[in-house]
Amino acid sequence: MHTRVLFFGKLKELAGSAELTVEVSSGATIADLFERFVNQAPLLASFRSSVVASRNQEFAPWTTVLQPGDEIAFLPPVSGG
Secondary structure, three states: OEEEEEEOOHHHHHHOOOEEEEEOOOOOEHHHHHHHHHHHOHHHHHHOOOOEEEEOOEEOOOOOEOOOOOEEEEEOOOOOO
16 A cells, blocks of 8 residues: 655655655554664664654554555654744
């Protein structure tokens, strides 16, 4: 199944793209998807504990199982002032 993946901020630089469409297997979770990108860009792993994920523009736990056509976004921590 196809999933659209968006990266923001520093994650975009590390992943090498702001937006990708990838094929994922049935039963894959958001955590599995992120790990796939960590395998390609190991520096992403250092952000894992502070990254927030969203599914279809709503915050989602890392254990969320992906569905066909999902849009997953990985958002780095944001500092404000």
